[in-house]
Amino acid sequence: MILFLLFSFFHGFKPGRSVLNSLLSGALAGAVAKTAVAPLDRTKIIFQVSSNRFSAKEAYKLIYRTYLKDGFFSLWRGNSATMVRVIPYAAIQFCAHEQYKRILGQYYGFQGKALPPVPRLLAGSLAGTTAAMITYPLDMVRARMAVTPKEMYSNILHVFVRISRDEGLQTLYRGFTPTILGVIPYAGLSFFTYETLKKLHAEHTGRSQPFSYERLAFGACAGLIGQSASYPLDVVRRRMQTAGVTGHTYGSISGTMREIVREEGVIRGLYKGLSMNWVKGPIAVGISFMTFDLMQILLRKLQQWRYSAR
Numbered sequence: 244m245i246l247f248l249l250f251s252f253f254h255g256f257k258p259g260r261s262v263l264n265s266l267l268s269g270a271l272a273g274a275v276a277k278t279a280v281a282p283l284d285r286t287k288i289i290f291q292v293s294s295n296r297f298s299a300k301e302a303y304k305l306i307y308r309t310y311l312k313d314g315f316f317s318l319w320r321g322n323s324a325t326m327v328r329v330i331p332y333a334a335i336q337f338c339a340h341e342q343y344k345r346i347l348g349q350y351y352g353f354q355g356k357a358l359p360p361v362p363r364l365l366a367g368s369l370a371g372t373t374a375a376m377i378t379y380p381l382d383m384v385r386a387r388m389a390v391t392p393k394e395m396y397s398n399i400l401h402v403f404v405r406i407s408r409d410e411g412l413q414t415l416y417r418g419f420t421p422t423i424l425g426v427i428p429y430a431g432l433s434f435f436t437y438e439t440l441k442k443l444h445a446e447h448t449g450r451s452q453p454f455s456y457e458r459l460a461f462g463a464c465a466g467l468i469g470q471s472a473s474y475p476l477d478v479v480r481r482r483m484q485t486a487g488v489t490g491h492t493y494g495s496i497s498g499t500m501r502e503i504v505r506e507e508g509v510i511r512g513l514y515k516g517l518s519m520n521w522v523k524g525p526i527a528v529g530i531s532f533m534t535f536d537l538m539q540i541l542l543r544k545l546q547q548w549r550y551s552a553r
Contacts, residue, residue, distance in 0.1 A: 371430020
């Protein structure tokens with residue numbers, strides 16, 4: 244069935260106005276959300292790929308030292324690479340989610356209505372998987388830029404060239420498997436939670452459209468649940484992605500997990516930085532879902548206005 248859905252998505256994909264609106268809304272949603280939390284995201288990655296013990300105090304010290312040493316905007320180092328990855332990733336993910344909802348709605352006979360729980364979960368997982376498969380090398384580059392000094396890589400293209408030359412093209416896909424395994428529950432639960440909360444809200448209030456702050460709260464809950472479920476695989480992914488610059492050699496997911504647990508323990512290793520993610524993640528996901536929905540509403544209104552003005 245998964246193969247059928249993927250085939251239906253790519254075979255039936257027609258770049259009409261609704262698809263372009265979804266791509267534009269998703270791109271803006273991803274850019275706004277990630278820029279808002281970029282300093283926290285960079286700090287989380289640095290702790291994830293090191294053996295240093297994480298705490299809120301140590302995270303604050305790292306942010307403050309970075310600010311004193313390299314200046315305020317250094318806290319956004321790697322954000323250009325993040326934008327290069329996040330804009331297409333978010334655009335593809337949100338657009339794919341709309342398409343998978345349409346395909347699953349037709350398949351299960353719920354066209355134009357809220358999907359049942361299992362298809363709702365499946366639509367989110369497939370959307371995240373589709374986006375991750377297409378944009379993964381950009382995520383690899385972003386992770387490298389986040390954990391290395393600015394003297395090592397001058398720009399995004401330089402990262403691609405050096406990795407390809409020094410470590411081989413296959414390195415651009417190191418950590419791909421844990422990424423996909425992490426994306427399936429993360430995207431699935433995030434979209435499932437958000438769509439479910441909107442459905443319950445409409446049933447209890449009689450309002451088809453939540454207020455902006457309600458969308459933000461629904462998205463925050465979605466991010467909290469999705470990221471907590473997939474966090475250990477996120478740590479494994481970052482370790483494998485940055486192995487070439489941290490001096491470690493990680494050959495497999497299970498081997499990486501065993502080494503992290505042996506050196507740092509389960510909680511302090513596989514869940515390192517999770518408390519920061521509980522701050523950063525809900526904010527980012529809440530902003531992302533809210534921005535996407537509001538942009539969709541705005542674009543639809545502009546489209547209606549254009550037709551009525553003719």
